[in-house]
Amino acid sequence: MVRYLIERLAYTVLVLLAVSLAAFLLAHLSGDPALMAAPPDATPQQVAEVRRTLGLDRSLPEQYLIFLGRIARGDFGSSFRHRVPTLHLLAARIPPTLLLALTSLGIAVVMAIPVGVAAGVSRGGAMDLVGRILVTLGQSAPVFWTGIMAILLLSVRWRVLPASGYEGWTHLVLPAGTLGLYSASELVRFVRTGVIDVLGEDYVRTARAKGLPSRLVLFRHVLRNALIPVITFIGLRFGVLMGGAVVTEAVFGWPGVGSLMVDAVLNRDVPLVQAALMATAASVTLANLAVDLMYGAIDPRISHG
Amino acid sequence: MRTCTRGRPRGRPEEGVGRMVSQRQLIVLASALLAILAGPPLTPATSQGRPVVVMQGVEPLGLDASITTGIFSLNPALHILEPLVDFDEKLRIIPRLATTWKWVNPTTFELTLRPGVKFHDGTPFGAVDVKFTFDRILDAKNRSDFRRYFSERTVKEVQATGERTVRFVLTEPRPVFLRTLTQVGITPQKAVTEMGAERFNRAPVGTGPYRIREWASGVRITMTANRDYWGGNPRIPELVWRWVSEDATRVAELLSGNADIITGLPPDLVKQVDENATARVASVRSLRTAFILINTKKPPFNDVRVRKALNHAVNVQSIIDNLMGGFAERVPTVMGPFVAGYNPRLKPFAYDPETARKLLAEAGHPGGFTANFFAFRGRLLKDRELSEAVTAHLQRIGINLRLQFLDFAVVFGMTQRYNRDVDLMLWSNANNNADASYNLELNFYSKGRGTYWSDPKVDELIESAATEVDETRRERTYQEILRLITEVHVPVVFLYDQKDLYGVSRRLEWEPRADERINLWRAFAR
Numbered sequence: 125m126v127r128y129l130i131e132r133l134a135y136t137v138l139v140l141l142a143v144s145l146a147a148f149l150l151a152h153l154s155g156d157p158a159l160m161a162a163p164p165d166a167t168p169q170q171v172a173e174v175r176r177t178l179g180l181d182r183s184l185p186e187q188y189l190i191f192l193g194r195i196a197r198g199d200f201g202s203s204f205r206h207r208v209p210t211l212h213l214l215a216a217r218i219p220p221t222l223l224l225a226l227t228s229l230g231i232a233v234v235m236a237i238p239v240g241v242a243a244g245v246s247r248g249g250a251m252d253l254v255g256r257i258l259v260t261l262g263q264s265a266p267v268f269w270t271g272i273m274a275i276l277l278l279s280v281r282w283r284v285l286p287a288s289g290y291e292g293w294t295h296l297v298l299p300a301g302t303l304g305l306y307s308a309s310e311l312v313r314f315v316r317t318g319v320i321d322v323l324g325e326d327y328v329r330t331a332r333a334k335g336l337p338s339r340l341v342l343f344r345h346v347l348r349n350a351l352i353p354v355i356t357f358i359g360l361r362f363g364v365l366m367g368g369a370v371v372t373e374a375v376f377g378w379p380g381v382g383s384l385m386v387d388a389v390l391n392r393d394v395p396l397v398q399a400a401l402m403a404t405a406a407s408v409t410l411a412n413l414a415v416d417l418m419y420g421a422i423d424p425r426i427s428h429g
Numbered sequence: 430m431r432t433c434t435r436g437r438p439r440g441r442p443e444e445g446v447g448r449m450v451s452q453r454q455l456i457v458l459a460s461a462l463l464a465i466l467a468g469p470p471l472t473p474a475t476s477q478g479r480p481v482v483v484m485q486g487v488e489p490l491g492l493d494a495s496i497t498t499g500i501f502s503l504n505p506a507l508h509i510l511e512p513l514v515d516f517d518e519k520l521r522i523i524p525r526l527a528t529t530w531k532w533v534n535p536t537t538f539e540l541t542l543r544p545g546v547k548f549h550d551g552t553p554f555g556a557v558d559v560k561f562t563f564d565r566i567l568d569a570k571n572r573s574d575f576r577r578y579f580s581e582r583t584v585k586e587v588q589a590t591g592e593r594t595v596r597f598v599l600t601e602p603r604p605v606f607l608r609t610l611t612q613v614g615i616t617p618q619k620a621v622t623e624m625g626a627e628r629f630n631r632a633p634v635g636t637g638p639y640r641i642r643e644w645a646s647g648v649r650i651t652m653t654a655n656r657d658y659w660g661g662n663p664r665i666p667e668l669v670w671r672w673v674s675e676d677a678t679r680v681a682e683l684l685s686g687n688a689d690i691i692t693g694l695p696p697d698l699v700k701q702v703d704e705n706a707t708a709r710v711a712s713v714r715s716l717r718t719a720f721i722l723i724n725t726k727k728p729p730f731n732d733v734r735v736r737k738a739l740n741h742a743v744n745v746q747s748i749i750d751n752l753m754g755g756f757a758e759r760v761p762t763v764m765g766p767f768v769a770g771y772n773p774r775l776k777p778f779a780y781d782p783e784t785a786r787k788l789l790a791e792a793g794h795p796g797g798f799t800a801n802f803f804a805f806r807g808r809l810l811k812d813r814e815l816s817e818a819v820t821a822h823l824q825r826i827g828i829n830l831r832l833q834f835l836d837f838a839v840v841f842g843m844t845q846r847y848n849r850d851v852d853l854m855l856w857s858n859a860n861n862n863a864d865a866s867y868n869l870e871l872n873f874y875s876k877g878r879g880t881y882w883s884d885p886k887v888d889e890l891i892e893s894a895a896t897e898v899d900e901t902r903r904e905r906t907y908q909e910i911l912r913l914i915t916e917v918h919v920p921v922v923f924l925y926d927q928k929d930l931y932g933v934s935r936r937l938e939w940e941p942r943a944d945e946r947i948n949l950w951r952a953f954a955r
Contacts, residue, residue, distance in 0.1 A: 205490055206490055206491070207490075207491060207496070207497075207572070207626075207627065207630060208627055216646045216647060217647065220647065268675070272675075272677050272678070272681075275677075275678060275681045276681060279681055279682075279685050280681050280684050280685045283685055283686075286687065287678055287681045287682050287685060287687065288671075288673045288678050288681075288682060289648060289649070289671065289673075290647060290648050291648065374673075374674045374675050375673075375675045375677075375678055376673070376675075376678065377671070377672065377673030377674070377675075377678060379646070379647025379648060383674065387487070390838075392838070
C-alpha cells in the first residue's frame with residue numbers, strides 16, 4: 125500500500141512537471157512575453173529593460189528552471205491585467221468553486237443513485253423510463269438553456285430565488301441545481317449499466333440461489349460492486365468541476381475559477397493562465413489519485429500491496 | 430470593443446465568458462419564454478429605499494482611475510475619483526476639479542483648481558495631488574493604461590506652480606490634450622502613499638460624490654453618498670455595482686427588480702423589456718462607428734471605382750432598419766456628428782446597384798470577382814448578421830465574398846500588421862475623446878495603423894491638425910480630411926454609428942450618454 129502510494133505520488137509529480145512545462149511554453153508560444161508585460165506605448169529600451177528584469181534574455185532551459193524555482197517557492201507572478209498576485213485572484217475563487225462542485229455533485233448523487241438502481245433493476249420498466257427521460261433531458265438540454273429557464277421561472281416569474289450572485293445559500297440553489305441535474309443525467313447511465321452488469325454476475329446468482337432476500341442481495345452484493353464506476357465518475361467529475369464550470373458561472377454570475385480562466389485566456393493574461401492551469405491540473409490529478417486509493421477500500425480484489 | 434493603440438484588445442463591458450453561450454438559439458428561446466412568462470409576477474417588486482443597482486458584463490479590474498481604463502472599470506471608479514475636466518451629456522467640456530484653464534503658450538497648459546475641495550479622508554485637495562497623479566502615470570513602472578495619452582513622448586513635465594495652479598509642459602503643441610484629461614481620476618498623494626498602489630486600487634479615496642464601502646471580490650461593489658461633496662449631496666444614498674456576463678441573466682435581474690440599469694441589452698430582448706411594467710429600454714447613439722476596411726494596396730481594390738462600387742452596392746439603410754432593428758444611425762464617413770471635426774456637409778453613398786455595376790465595368794470587372802472578407806462575432810451589435818448581409822448585397826453585383834469569421838484577436842492582429850490575404854475586413858472605432866484625432870491617427874495614418882490605406886497628403890493634414898492650436902483651423906482641417914476620405918479616396922465601406930442599449934428600471938430617472946459613461950450623482954430613484 126505504501127509503495128503504491130509512493131508510486132502514485134511520483135506519477136502525480138511527473139504529471140504536474142509536464143503541465144508546468146506546457147504552461148511555461150504557452151507564454152512563449154502566444155507572443156513575446158516582454159511585449160505583453162511592458163507598459164503601454166513602451167519604447168524599445170523599456171521593452172529591453174522588461175526583458176532583462178523578467179530574465180527573458182536567458183536561454184529557454186535556464187528560464188524554465190527559474191520558472192520552476194519560483195513555483196516551488198509559491199510565486200506564480202502577478203496578473204498583467206488585475207495587477208495583483210495571481211494566487212490572490214485564484215484563492216478568492218476557490219471557495220465558490222468548491223462549494224458549487226460539492227453541492228452539485230451531492231445533488232447528482234442523491235438524484236442519480238436511486239433512479240439508476242431502480243432503472244437497472246426494473247430494466248424496461250417504469251423506473252427505467254423515468255431514468256431515460258432524466259438522461260435525455262439532462263444530456264440534450266445544455267446547461268445554459270436549463271439555467272435560463274430556471275431563472276425565468278423561479279426568479280422572474282415567481283421571484284422565489286435570486287437569478288445571480290454569490291451571497292447566501294439562496295444564490296447557490298439555481299446554479300447547483302442546474303449543474304447537478306446535468307451531472308445526474310450522466311451518472312444515472314453509469315449506475316444503471318453498473319447494476320445491470322453486476323446483476324448478471326455469478327455471485328449474484330449464488331446469493332439469490334442460497335435464498336438471500338432480494339433487498340439484501342441488492343445492497344450487499346449488487347450496489348457495492350456497481351458503485352465502482354460511480355466513484356470513478358464522481359472523482360473525475362469533481363476534478364473537472366474544480367477547474368470551474370464555465371457556462372454555469374457565466375449564466376449565474378458565480379465567481380468561480382472557470383470564468384477567471386476564460387477571461388485570462390481571452391485577454392492573453394499569461395501569468396494568470398499559467399497559475400490557473402497549474403491549479404486546475406493539480407486538482408484533477410489529486411482527484412484521480414483519491415479515486416485510485418478509494419478503489420482499494422471498496423473492492424477488495426484491487427489491492428495496492 | 431474599443432480599438433486601441435497596443436497589442437492587447439481592450440474589452441467592451443459585455444466582453445467575456447457570456448459571449449460563448451449567448452447563442453442565437455438561446456436568445457430566441459429566452460425571448461419566447463419571456464413573452465409567455467412576462468405576465469404579472471406573483472409578488473410585485475418593492476423598490477422603496479433599495480440601493481440603485483447597476484449590472485454590467487464584467488467585474489472592474491481596478492478602481493484607481495489613474496491606472497486602469499476600460500469603461501467597466503471607469504464607470505464605478507469615476508464616482509469615487511474625479512477628473513480635472515469632464516464631458517457633459519452633449520460631450521462639451523465642463524469644469525470638475527479644475528475651474529478654468531488656458532494655453533500659456535502652444536506647449537504649456539495651465540489649470541486653476543477648485544478651492545475648498547477635500548478628499549474622503551479629510552485631506553485637502555491641491556496642486557500637489559494633481560502633480561502626484563500625473564507623475565505616477567508618467568512613471569513607466571506603474572504601467573498605467575493612460576500612458577497611451579501621457580508619456581515622455583507627449584508630456585515633458587507637470588509643475589505645481591501654486592497651491593491651486595498646475596502646469597503641463599508638453600513636448601509639442603497638442604490641442605487634444607484637454608480632452609484626454611476627462612478620464613483620469615485625481616488621486617491623493619497621502620492616501621496612495623500610505624495604502625500602497627494595490628490596496629488603493631481596491632478601495633480608493635477620492636474627492637467624488639460617492640465613497641467606497643466595500644468591494645466584495647467577484648460579487649459586488651457598494652458605495653455610499655459623500656455628504657460633504659462640493660457639488661451637492663447626491664440624491665441616491667447607496668449604489669451597488671454588480672456583473673454577470675450572460676445577457677439573458679442581466680435581463681432577468683432587471684425584470685425581477687434586482688437591477689436598475691443593465692448594460693449591453695441585446696436587441697432581441699428589447700420588446701420584452703419594454704413591455705414589462707417595471708422596466709424600460711434606453712438607447713443612445715454611441716461614439717462607436719462601424720466600417721469595413723478595404724485593402725487598397727492590391728487589385729482590384731487599388732482602383733477607387735471598385736471601392737465606390739462597393740459603397741453603392743451595400744444597402745446600409747436596409748441593414749439598419751431590418752437587421753439592427755433601427756439601433757444604428759447611418760454615417761457618410763468614418764465617424765458621427767458627436768465627434769469634434771465631423772464634416773456635416775458630407776452625404777452618404779446612394780444605394781444604387783446599377784451605378785455599382787457600371788463602375789465595376791469601367792474598372793474592367795464587368796463580371797465581378799471573388800475576394801476575402803474577414804469578420805468576427807460577438808464584438809459589435811449583430812456583427813455576424815451584418816457581415817452576412819454585406820456579403821449578400823455584394824453578390825448582387827457579381828462580387829463573391831469568401832466570408833470568414835475569425836477570433837477577434839486574429840482580426841485585431843491583421844489591423845496591426847499588413848496581411849496580404851485581407852481584401853475586406855469588418856472593423857470599428859470608439860472615437861475616444863469625442864475627437865477626430867483618435868480615429869484618424871489610428872486607422873488612416875501611415876504612422877498609425879494605416880495598414881491598408883494611407884495617403885501622403887492626408888498624413889500631412891493629420892500631422893498639422895494634431896498640433897494646430899487654433900480650434901477653428903483645426904476643425905476645418907479634420908473636415909477636409911474627412912472629405913478627402915469620403916469623396917476622393919473611399920478606403921472603406923461606410924456603415925453606421927452603433928446605438929448602445931440599456932435596460933432601466935422605471936423607478937430610476939437616468940438617461941444614457943454617447944460616451945458609455947454611467948453617472949448617477951445627478952440621477953434620482955423613487
